[in-house]
Amino acid sequence: MALRKSVLRQHIRRTLCPSQSPWILALGMLAAQPITPLFAAESHTEWSCRPAANNAGWNCLEKIVPGPAYKRPAHSTGKRTNAVAAAAVAKPRNLPAAQVDWIDESLLTPEQLETLAPGCCGVYLAPMRDDAEATMDPEQAPMRADANSSEWVQESKAILKGDVRLIQGYRQLEADQATLDQNANTALLEGNIRLREPGLLLTGSRAEMNIETGASRIDNASYLVHEGGIRGDSEAISLAPDKVFTLEGGTFTRCEPDSNTWYLRGSEIKIDPNTQQGTGKHVRLNVKGIPVFYTPYIRFPAGPDRQSGFLFPSISASDSDGIDVAVPYYFNLAPNYDLTLTPRYIGDRGEMLEAELRHLSKSFSTRVSGAYLADDDGGSEDRQDLVDDGTLTEAEAFPYRGEDRWVFAVDQIGGMQSRWYSKIDYTTVSDVDYFRDLNNASLQVNSATHLRKLGELGYRSDNWLYQIRAEEFETLSTTSQKQYKQLPRVNINGNYRLPGDLVLKLNNEYVNFDHPEKDARAVITGERARLDYGLTWDKQWLWGFFKPSAMVKSLHYQLDDEYLNSDANDAPSFTAAQGSLDSGLFFEREGTFSGNRYLQTFEPRLFYFYSEQENQDDLINVVGTSGDVDFDTDELTFSYNQLFRDTRFSGGDRIDDDNRLTVGLTSRIIDPDNGIERFSASLGQIFYFEDRGITITESLEDALADDDNQRSDSEFAAQLSAQLGDYWRFRTDITWDARNSDKVSLGSASLRYQDDEFRLLNLSYRYNRRDPLLSDPYDIDNDGDMTDEIAQTIEQGDVSFSWPLFGNWSAVGRANYDFTHNRELETLFGVEYNDCCYRVRLAARKWLDNELINSVQNLDLEEDRGIFLEFQLKGLGSLGNKISGILNDGIYGYEEREETLK
Known part of the structure; x- marks a missing residue:
């Protein structure tokens, strides 16, 4: 330290000379100072240097400054108080x-x-x-x-x-x-x-x-x-x-x-x-x-x-389309809106362009997207073998060769933080096979079997909801029946909570139904108005509830008479009074099992429903002999949840006739420490006091003569769910008919495992008994017998998983089997490696190739096989994205896992 002090004195003397830098001076003096501990006295000394007059060097003074001296940076030999700092210094x-x-x-x-x-x-x-x-x-x-x-x-x-x-x-x-x-x-x-x-x-x-x-x-x-x-x-x-x-x-x-x-x-x-x-x-x-x-x-x-800038390209290859390369360019136009343009080349189809514009404001969130492929080359030439052997025609094998193909979508939600709101959900495509042939490389648009086209505007007041919407569905199938357009639908619904636990509901609806094929065939179109008014005494206690209701439902039509039968009523109208009583009790008891406390409930429930039988034959056979007024209505699938509804129809084209009592029993086991429901079992059945005469396709007389509508009781419906430990969940729904040898009509069961590290295991089974269908009811074989029946019953099993193996390796897989026709629907197994730097997936898959589903029978579809590789560079992008879509669709919980791993 003596050496440092002597050097410091020399530095001070030299500061009297002109042209000395204060930065260098301060640096030299600070370097020569001894270390001052943090707990030093209330004051310390510092050097203060200022330029002298007339550029005559620097004036430096040592002055006393209050407070402890500056804490000097610690050397590597010093002590660090946290592991992060210690690790860096060491x-x-x-x-x-x-x-x-x-x-x-x-x-x-x-x-x-x-x-x-x-x-x-x-x-x-x-x-x-x-x-x-x-x-x-x-x-x-x-x-x-x-x-x-x-x-x-x-x-x-x-x-x-x-x-x-x-x-x-x-x-x-x-x-x-x-x-x-x-x-x-x-x-x-x-x-x-x-x-x-x-x-x-x-x-x-x-x-x-x-x-x-x-x-x-x-x-x-x-x-x-x-x-x-x-x-x-x-x-x-x-x-x-x-x-x-x-x-x-x-x-x-x-x-x-x-x-x-x-x-x-x-x-x-x-x-x-x-x-x-x-x-x-x-x-x-x-x-x-x-x-x-x-x-x-x-x-x-x-x-x-x-x-803004180029994003990492997406590269993949397949038998059906060849190499597929997409290179997105991102435009960060403003903090609240952006644009992505994606030039794309598909080897067996040609060049296309995808675009997506996003906008976010205080009141609106909007996404506009689209893609365009000019002059489709038709796809893989492998289908030429099917043409050569006469299985398919040229048009069936390459239906879109030379055609322009496109998709356009708008998705908007408006009225956030406001009583006014709006919604747009609009997607349209050039053809029914667009999504099957051309998976989007960068767009987030709806690719379901029916594309929704919806525009909605509404206003929420304290007791009323005012809503107007236009809606239609574009069907992506040549065999499915096209659905009605609602142009428009107007709803004015009131909901009042009155003194004395009274609830008043005033639902009003008007719809104009149009159809895309009305000019090509005899299709019923027209207007419908429906009024559903009800008053309920909603009385609830800790030990139960009691809810009597009185309702009136009214239905009015104005049908276009272009195709109506001469004797059909073009303005039918129906009104029916209804009443219901929903009541239940809650019983509880505490107990212990294997040293663990639990709370068990027993919940009996009675639901009585009565509705006048209003003859609605004016809606049956109004066009030809089988044209019925059915704009948006179907019968609900029978299950435990449907036992306590006040209608057996979805949609608004029928008013029920009913006189029935539902008896339901539920028992739960609840963890009293955290409120988690560990087990729940429910069983119920409907008892009918009168025959049912209102259906969608039968007249009142024919319906009353139907054996199913004359039953005095329904099938049994049961529901069971259990949470086994923290990660296992089991659920099953089942209906069976005691009058038909206790045969199961409908059943499903699932066992799922999902833990905090997103280990996934899913086992599921579903069964739906249906009457067989003749392949051709007018065809007779050589023995004079009718042709074989085609099984309509659905019986399928599904196993899927995503499970860590060791280190950063994990395995994924799925097996979906059709027991009805003894065939594999899909089998997949793959491995994945994931670390901070990159992620790679390799999967082998066998599946039914449905690209020709519109040209050949379902049972004649051939199996396809493939090996898929997906490589993701963390921070840049991925090479291929097909495996991600397959796994998201096929493994329950996998999409949530992917969002977590991003």
Whole structure:
């Protein structure tokens, strides 16, 4: 220390000479000062230097300052109070940036472990600073310095040697040696350099820095951007004053420090932490050191925020379409709206373009998307074999060759935070096979069997809901019957909670039904008005409930008479009074089982329903001999939940006639400590006091003569569910007929396992007994007998799973079997590897090929086989996405797992 004090005195004398830099002076004095402990006295001394008059050097005074001295940065030999800081300090100074701040999961706190990304074994964390200047702008903060020794050279240079540490505000610098040039206002740093700013760490062997602006150049460098885990190395890194740094011959990756499974290497890569955006020139993508992709220019995200630029391409291949390449370009137009354009090439079909525009405002959320393929090449030539052997015609094998194919969709929700609201859900396609032939590469549009086209506007008041909508469904099948359009539907529904636990409901509806085929065939169209009014005494106690209701339902039509029979009524009208009584009791008892407390309930329930029998024959056979008024109505599937409804129909084209009593029994076992329902079992049956005469397709007379409508009781319906432990769940629904040898009519059962780590196992079975259907009722075989019956009963089993194996490996699979026809519907098995850097899936699949389902019978569909590979580079994109869609559709809970693993 005596050496340091003598050097300090020399520095003070030299400060009287002109042209001395205050920055260098302060640096030299700070480097020579002894360490002041945190618990020092209430005051300490500091040097204060100001320019002298007439540019005559500097005036420096030692003054007393209140409070303890500045806490100096600790050396590597000092003590650290947290595991993160200790881990960083203990590492050698010559390590690249990523290894310096990489903290193994064994050192993380429980709170930090919860934020650990799936597949990762650590995180990047910078040592925390708790001093008063830790968040100050360097331009507003004093320079703090420390070193093992210091000296002046030629009166304009200060040399600090040995464990050099410089701190100015939030900026920190470490090196083996620092040479500070007062005349050039620069610093030359040599040996094991670390430059640290919030969210950024740079290391290297040699660096030149402008002291005033902070601009620097570091040779043999490496870098780490903590947010997003971005790292890499470079021959040299240039750091601009605005923190933008440029790599010369550098790399970019998001892999863990010891992994370079994939990385981008470019002649020049620029990363802007301010905008969290990166660009590169002459960039190659290397996977396992092998170049697999090149682009002369690329823009990529350098953080979680959205940025304009090319997204990583999606690449896949299949037998039906050949190679499929999509290269999205993302336009970050504004904070609340953006656009993605995706040029796409499909080898056996041609070029297409996909586009998606998103907009978000205070009141609206809107998504507009579409895709267009001009002059479809027709698909794989493998189908030509079916043409050559006469199985298919050319038109059946390649139905869309030469056709333009497209999809358009609008999805909007409006009226958020307002009584007014709106909704648009509109999707349309060029043909029924669009989604089967052309899976979207980047669009999120509805691809169900029926495409919805809905526009809705409404207003919510305290007691009324006013709603107007236009709706139709586009059918994606050549065999399914097209559905009616509702142009428009108007609902005005009132709901009042009156004194004395009275509930008044006033539901009013008007609908105009149109049909897309009304000009091609005899289709019934027209208008319907329906009024459903009811008053209920909703009385509830802790031990039960009692809900008597009185209702009146009225139905009015104005039918278009273009195709009506001459004797048909074009304005039928019906009104019926109804009444119901819903009541139940709750019994409870406590008990113990294997030392565990439980609460058991017993809940009997009675539901009586009466509705007048209003003859509705004016809706039967109004066109020809089988044209019935049925715009939106069907009979509900019988199950336990349907026992307590006040109608057996869905839709509004019929008013029930009924006089029945439902008896239901439910028992539950509840965990009293947390309220979780561990077990529930329900059983019920309906007892009819009168025959039913209202159906959808039969006249009153014919319906009353039907044996099914003359039954005095229904089938039994049961429901059972259980939560076995914390992760197993079992559920079954079943109906059986005691009058038909207790045969099961409808049944389903499922056993599911899902834990906190998203281990998934699903076993399910479903059965639906149906009457057999003759393949052709007018066809007679050589023996004079009718042709064979086609089984209509559905009996299927399904097993699916996603399960970790070891390390970062997991297995996925599904087996779906049709017991009715003794055939496999789908079999799939695959493996997945997932870590911080990349994710890869490999799956083998066998399935029924339904691409020709409109050309051949269902039972004649052939099996298809394939092997699929999907490779996802974390932070860039994925090669192929077909496996993801298959697994999301086929494995219950898998989509939720995917959202969690993102």
